[in-house]
Amino acid sequence: xxxxxxxxxxxxxxxxxxxxxxxxxLLPAIPLVFIAVxxxxxxxxxxxxxxxxxxxxIGPNETGKWGLLQTIADILKLIQKEDVIPSAAxxxxxxxxxxxxxxxxxxxxxxxxxxxxxxxAHLNVGVYYAVSIVSIEVVxxxxxxxxxxxxxxxxGAVRSVAQVVSYEIPAGLAILCGVMMAGTLNMQEIAAxxxxxxxxxxxxxxxxxxxxxxxxxxxxxxxxxxxxxSSLAECNRxxxxxxxxxxxxxxxxxxxxxxxxxxxxxxxEYASMFMVSVIISVLFLGxxxxxxxxxxxxxxxTWTNGPIWGVFWILFKGLFFIxxxxxxxxxxxxxxxxxxxYLCWKVLTPFGMAAVLITAVWEMYVRNPIK
Amino acid sequence: xxxxxxxxxMSVAQLGMTxxxxxQGLDTDHMVLSMGPQHPATHxxxxxxxxxxxxxxxxxxxxxxxxxxxxxxHAEALEYQMTIPYTDRMDYLSAMNNEWAFCMxxxxxxxxxxxxxxxxxxxxxxxxxxxxSHLIAITTYGLDIGAFTPFxxxxxxxEHILNLLEWLCGARMLYNYIWVGGVSHDFPPxxxxxxxxxxxxxxxxxxxxxxxxxxxxxxxxxxxxxGVLPPEVAINYGCSGPMxxxxxxxxxxxxxxxxxxxxELEFDVVVPDGRTSVIGDxxxxxxxxxxELLESVKIIEQCLDMMxxxxxxxxxxxxxxxxxxxxxxxxxxxxxxxxxxxxxxxADGKGTKPYRVKARGASFCNLSTxxxxxxxxxxxxxxxxxxxxxxxxxxxDR
Numbered sequence: 001x002x003x004x005x006x007x008x009x010x011x012x013x014x015x016x017x018x019x020x021x022x023x024x025x026l027l028p029a030i031p032l033v034f035i036a037v038x039x040x041x042x043x044x045x046x047x048x049x050x051x052x053x054x055x056x057x058i059g060p061n062e063t064g065k066w067g068l069l070q071t072i073a074d075i076l077k078l079i080q081k082e083d084v085i086p087s088a089a090x091x092x093x094x095x096x097x098x099x100x101x102x103x104x105x106x107x108x109x110x111x112x113x114x115x116x117x118x119x120x121a122h123l124n125v126g127v128y129y130a131v132s133i134v135s136i137e138v139v140x141x142x143x144x145x146x147x148x149x150x151x152x153x154x155x156g157a158v159r160s161v162a163q164v165v166s167y168e169i170p171a172g173l174a175i176l177c178g179v180m181m182a183g184t185l186n187m188q189e190i191a192a193x194x195x196x197x198x199x200x201x202x203x204x205x206x207x208x209x210x211x212x213x214x215x216x217x218x219x220x221x222x223x224x225x226x227x228x229x230s231s232l233a234e235c236n237r238x239x240x241x242x243x244x245x246x247x248x249x250x251x252x253x254x255x256x257x258x259x260x261x262x263x264x265x266x267x268x269e270y271a272s273m274f275m276v277s278v279i280i281s282v283l284f285l286g287x288x289x290x291x292x293x294x295x296x297x298x299x300x301x302t303w304t305n306g307p308i309w310g311v312f313w314i315l316f317k318g319l320f321f322i323x324x325x326x327x328x329x330x331x332x333x334x335x336x337x338x339x340x341x342y343l344c345w346k347v348l349t350p351f352g353m354a355a356v357l358i359t360a361v362w363e364m365y366v367r368n369p370i371k
Numbered sequence: 372x373x374x375x376x377x378x379x380x381m382s383v384a385q386l387g388m389t390x391x392x393x394x395q396g397l398d399t400d401h402m403v404l405s406m407g408p409q410h411p412a413t414h415x416x417x418x419x420x421x422x423x424x425x426x427x428x429x430x431x432x433x434x435x436x437x438x439x440x441x442x443x444x445h446a447e448a449l450e451y452q453m454t455i456p457y458t459d460r461m462d463y464l465s466a467m468n469n470e471w472a473f474c475m476x477x478x479x480x481x482x483x484x485x486x487x488x489x490x491x492x493x494x495x496x497x498x499x500x501x502x503x504s505h506l507i508a509i510t511t512y513g514l515d516i517g518a519f520t521p522f523x524x525x526x527x528x529x530e531h532i533l534n535l536l537e538w539l540c541g542a543r544m545l546y547n548y549i550w551v552g553g554v555s556h557d558f559p560p561x562x563x564x565x566x567x568x569x570x571x572x573x574x575x576x577x578x579x580x581x582x583x584x585x586x587x588x589x590x591x592x593x594x595x596x597x598g599v600l601p602p603e604v605a606i607n608y609g610c611s612g613p614m615x616x617x618x619x620x621x622x623x624x625x626x627x628x629x630x631x632x633x634x635e636l637e638f639d640v641v642v643p644d645g646r647t648s649v650i651g652d653x654x655x656x657x658x659x660x661x662x663e664l665l666e667s668v669k670i671i672e673q674c675l676d677m678m679x680x681x682x683x684x685x686x687x688x689x690x691x692x693x694x695x696x697x698x699x700x701x702x703x704x705x706x707x708x709x710x711x712x713x714x715x716x717x718a719d720g721k722g723t724k725p726y727r728v729k730a731r732g733a734s735f736c737n738l739s740t741x742x743x744x745x746x747x748x749x750x751x752x753x754x755x756x757x758x759x760x761x762x763x764x765x766x767x768d769r
Binding site: 057151239250330334337 | 410426516523589590750
């Protein structure tokens with residue numbers, strides 16, 4: 001049994017949960033506040049600025065300094081909107097849908113390691129939990145689409161469900177590669193194994209980013225790419241945004257939504273974007289571990305590790321992937337439904353299976369040979 | 372009520388699975404889906420009534436008329452010159468080409484010779500307009516497929532054209548620049564230099580735009596072999612412009628029924644070569660437009676060189692004081708960015724108003740192929756087909 005006490009201790013979250021009810025309420029509140037702030041700034045504002053940069057525009061620049069208050073203004077506008085429920089809609093499903101979509105994305109935050117000292121729930125099946133709880137989102141999407149009683153929404157919902165369910169398979173295979181390399185499903189331990197610190201002796205090999213799983217196996221990069229592509233599809237992001245393809249389905253499953261319900265769906269999209277970005281960074285890019293190496297007397301790796309630096313690194317890596325998501329979105333056209341399924345079942349899944357097999361062989365005979 | 376015979380019960384093997392589903396009432400019905408008039412892919416106010424089987428389109432019927440503005444009736448009530456601004460509003464993305472065709476018709480009735488310099492001016496402005504129109508066509512097509520960025524890149528380049536034309540005649544889209552017998556203003560000083568400068572700037576941008584879309588694997592996958600329009604069908608439906616050339620028919624009125632100074636100009640009629648695209652598919656139509664951008668650049672460059680310099684030139688010299696053509700009728704046609712723009716004008720010789728004007732919009736004929744192209748495709752493909760037809764609803768409904 002590994003002894004990870006030297007690498008992570010979950011001290012912040014343990015301290016919070018010792019506070020009793022107040023602490024237990026604070027624990028989920030932290031990611032919630034984070035999602036709100038991140039969705040406002042990195043999400044909406046960032047996306048506008050990134051797309052503006054790519055499209056040779058300026059982006060929001062009037063409201064507040066550099067347009068920083070633009071998203072606040074948008075939220076205020078959305079709050080003031082009348083909460084319209086179409087008369088033909090199934091009221092219960094229509095109201096419940098956005099909530100479930102958001103809960104599905106948000107519940108996964110419980111197992112995201114934000115720092116060596118902070119994790120919502122130190123689950124020994126963390127990755128498994130995250131993959132499975134996100135599937136609830138599908139139910140919410142179907143409720144939105146069906147409850148709207150609109151043919152376009154239904155199309156969007158059906159497409160979305162088909163897509164998300166299909167892409168869970170290559171995503172699962174890719175995650176399996178990372179999990180096999182770690183030998184554990186616990187998010188904190190997966191991250192700790194990539195820190196370069198020997199759990200038993202507490203010594204740091206100082207190699208920095210070479211310890212990350214993506215460089216630890218000849219096929220890890222395949223799994224990494226497969227998971228990245230699948231994560232785009234699972235978040236319904238371009239080029240897989242066919243469920244909400246604005247030129248085909250108007251807005252897909254949330255065509256009929258307005259005001260705060262719309263904001264909720266929007267928030268869920270950004271929440272799940274960050275969630276998959278964190279999962280991919282934990283599985284393949286070391287989570288909260290510093291990528292900097294120790295070079296002789298410059299102990300860059302040792303200096304940049306620790307609880308506070310951990311927060312920085314995980315946010316940095318997560319936001320970097322968010323940026324890549326945006327970059328892809330504003331560059332590529334959209335695939336068609338059948339092409340999307342082709343990519344999933346005939347390209348990603350076989351490669352994912354091959355990656356799983358090779359990783360297994362590699363782990364058994366090369367990286368951690370059986371003694 | 373007629374007596375319905377009780378169907379005989381048969382086994383699953385006898386019937387086959389489909390019939391079992393039908394018998395048990397589990398068969399799926401076709402769904403009627405109304406696409407538009409408020410739908411982002413219809414480029415305006417077109418309504419397409421789709422009968423779909425799941426996501427597959429079984430039947431598509433375009434309903435038009437939401438933008439009908441009674442052009443033909445208006446034209447009967449107005450003097451010839453007063454009709455020109457109305458022609459602007461038909462295919463509003465290429466107003467210069469529309470008004471040019473109308474003016475050519477009236478000039479033909481009046482038997483006016485237009486000064487040579489004016490002819491070159493008209494070619495330059497309408498080819499500039501063709502570039503701006505094709506930019507919109509190409510990149511809104513990208514928008515239909517889901518590529519947002521090329522659209523804004525094109526808007527940036529189009530802005531330069533609009534600025535040039537605004538400088539020329541004060542309007543950005545609906546110009547009323549070409550008059551019967553002349554144009555409203557001579558080129559301002561330095562205008563030709565600015566146009567040359569723009570072309571120099573624009574050529575690399577056109578190639579960049581070409582690479583951004585036409586070398587994108589997803590874009591090709593989405594458009595290749597979709598909505599193939601065979602040349603015979605295209606001709607039977609009266610298609611014209613890029614729609615017809617996309618099917619491999621080398622037909623361009625500037626070359627085949629030449630008007631103005633086009634016979635003196637060197638340019639190619641772009642037809643797909645069938646290397647990257649299947650002839651007649653959406654990608655071919657798109658490639659034709661893409662290629663025509665550079666052809667238009669070539670035409671303008673030649674015009675700038677060949678245009679006679681006449682200091683103190685009066686663009687109104689040949690403009691008649693009163694347009695009162697003798698009794699007669701004429702049909703003129705010109706190659707618009709979207710195809711053949713034709714006017715059939717009858718003058719009764721009694722007044723300054725035409726007896727009858729019939730406008731033939733290219734988009735209308737091109738759109739009529741939609742029921743032919745759509746069946747069997749997915750809804751996403753229908754969007755791609757509709758985008759490749761490149762309709763302007765003002766031109767469809769007039």
